[in-house]
Amino acid sequence: MFSNAIVRKPGRSMVKGLSNAELGVPDYNKAVVQHEFYVRALKNCGLTVEELEADENFPDSTFVEDVALLTPHCAIITRPGALSRRGEIIGIKETIQKYYTNTEEIQPPGTVEAGDIMMVGSHFYIGLSNRTNLNGAEQTIRILNKYGMSGSVIKLEKVLHLKTGLAYLENNNLLVCGEFLSNPAFEKFNIIEVPEEESYAANCIWVNNKVLLPEGFPITKQKIIDAGYSVVEINVSEFRKLDGGLSCLSLRF
Numbered sequence: 001m002f003s004n005a006i007v008r009k010p011g012r013s014m015v016k017g018l019s020n021a022e023l024g025v026p027d028y029n030k031a032v033v034q035h036e037f038y039v040r041a042l043k044n045c046g047l048t049v050e051e052l053e054a055d056e057n058f059p060d061s062t063f064v065e066d067v068a069l070l071t072p073h074c075a076i077i078t079r080p081g082a083l084s085r086r087g088e089i090i091g092i093k094e095t096i097q098k099y100y101t102n103t104e105e106i107q108p109p110g111t112v113e114a115g116d117i118m119m120v121g122s123h124f125y126i127g128l129s130n131r132t133n134l135n136g137a138e139q140t141i142r143i144l145n146k147y148g149m150s151g152s153v154i155k156l157e158k159v160l161h162l163k164t165g166l167a168y169l170e171n172n173n174l175l176v177c178g179e180f181l182s183n184p185a186f187e188k189f190n191i192i193e194v195p196e197e198e199s200y201a202a203n204c205i206w207v208n209n210k211v212l213l214p215e216g217f218p219i220t221k222q223k224i225i226d227a228g229y230s231v232v233e234i235n236v237s238e239f240r241k242l243d244g245g246l247s248c249l250s251l252r253f
Helices: 012-016 028-044 088-097 134-146 196-202 218-226
Strands: 004-008 048-052 068-070 075-077 103-105 117-120 123-128 150-155 166-168 173-176 190-193 205-207 210-214 230-234
Touching: 004 028, 004 088, 012 028, 028 048, 028 210, 028 230, 048 088, 068 088, 075 088, 088 103, 117 166, 123 134, 134 150, 166 205, 190 218, 196 210, 196 218, 210 218, 218 230
Parallel strands: 004 048, 075 103, 123 150, 173 190, 210 230
Antiparallel strands: 068 075, 117 123, 166 173, 205 210
């Protein structure tokens, strides 16, 4: 169960954020409204939410998940693979140190974005992507081992981040899409398959027995309900234009 979340409000500079989505330029005003609804949803799940002010120097900084990995035993400040995002870690350290006495940092030449890391109990699956390299993954695993946790690597072929195509919903249930459906690393899980036409819905989040799901994906929604979960739909259309999803918008711990 989670008790807290950290979010960062979107800035007007988000219109200059990184994107390969080809869905157009995000509407800042709509993004603000969507982000406020997202925060309310987290609070309705029982979380205390710390809202950081927008950082206009970093257009993608509302995707706060990528700059830190918060585990039950330590916090790891990452080193984003996107050069334009490296400076974001400066703005998150002080906040995280209010909650964690054990903080570690990924060092060059390692790169890690926590959108590539999926926590399953005390084990962490780490995607090797254009944003997370092997050196960064190995550093992360060494840190996890130091605190009694473990990690393993998953090579990505198509998606931006590991959690673009996977979501762990606890109770051994794993939402899976695309290239991960045939990956033997996930055979032990109860697989909930996301159809390719609803692939964006694979990035959803479990929060205290509820599943926050992007709005507009009825097949995936029904599958999650059939698996026994209460679903909260959230419109994140403006963040999708920046290749962002529900998990990217918060650090939950």
